[in-house]
Amino acid sequence: MKIALIAHDRKKQDMIQLVTAYQNILKKHELFATGTTGLKITEATGLSIVRFQSGPLGGDQQIGALIAKNEIDLVIFLRDPLTAQPHEPDVSALIRLSDVYSIPLATNMGTAEILIRSLEKGAFEFRNLVHGGDRDA
Numbered sequence: 001m002k003i004a005l006i007a008h009d010r011k012k013q014d015m016i017q018l019v020t021a022y023q024n025i026l027k028k029h030e031l032f033a034t035g036t037t038g039l040k041i042t043e044a045t046g047l048s049i050v051r052f053q054s055g056p057l058g059g060d061q062q063i064g065a066l067i068a069k070n071e072i073d074l075v076i077f078l079r080d081p082l083t084a085q086p087h088e089p090d091v092s093a094l095i096r097l098s099d100v101y102s103i104p105l106a107t108n109m110g111t112a113e114i115l116i117r118s119l120e121k122g123a124f125e126f127r128n129l130v131h132g133g134d135r136d137a
Contacts, residue, residue, distance in 0.1 A: 001029045001030070001074060001119065001124060002029070002030045002032065002066075002071060002072050002073045002074075003029050003031050003032065003072075003073065003074045003075075003076065003119075004032045004033065004063045004066070004067075004072050004074070004075045004076070004077075005019065005031060005032070005034075005037060005038070005041060005049070005076050006033065006034050006037055006059070006060065006063065006075070006076070006077040006078070006094075007034075007037045007077070007078040008055075008079055008080035008083065008085065009083075010080040010082075010083060011078035011079065011080050012036070012037055012040055012078075014078050014109055015037060015040075015041065015076075015078050016040055016041060016044045016045075018076070018078075018109060018113070018116075019041050019044070019045055019047065020044060020045055022113075022116045023045050023047065025116055025119060025120045026047065026116070027047055029119070030050070031047060031048070031049045031050065032049065032050045032051075032052070032063060032066070032072065033049050033050070033051055033052070034051070034052055034053065034054055034055045034059030034060065034062075034063070035051050035052060035053050035054035035055075035057070035059055036054050037055075038051035038052075039051065055085075055087055055091075056085075056086055056087040056090075058090075060087065060090040060091060060093070060094045061090055061093070061094075063075070063094060064090075064093055064094045064097045067097045067098060067101055067103055068097055068101065070101065072103060073104075073124060074103065074104045074105075074115060074119065074124065075094070075098055075103055075104070075105045075106070076105075076112045076115065076116075077091075077094065077095075077105060077106070077107050078106075078107070078108065078109065078112065079091065079107045079108075095107075104124065
């Protein structure tokens with residue numbers, strides 16, 4: 001599975017805690033992240049992560065492009081709902097694309113933990129059937 005990891009500044013420590021707690025599950029998958037989030041996760045865990053630009057510099061859009069090309073299976077985006085984001089249109093576009101392409105998306109720790117635990121149990125195997133194929137088929 002290809003998993004995107006994104007966290008707003010005030011949620012980066014939460015992301016590190018999440019990835020550290022579930023490192024044994026996540027290390028079995030391909031991980032992608034926006035720049036600073038990916039760097040901090042790698043520094044804390046040693047996991048291999050494909051890093052894009054930081055979110056405000058286009059990283060959210062880069063991950064959105066992968067979603068549109070059916071190259072991301074799951075998104076964990078720990079958002080800070082209490083702080084205005086200068087790149088909010090990019091955030092909204094990423095969430096919209098996740099909805100359009102039926103990509104499971106967690107925006108908080110509770111949902112992220114449920115998705116990761118479900119991942120461990122093979123709950124997303126249907127995504128493997130969709131990769132490379134027509135979603136309407």
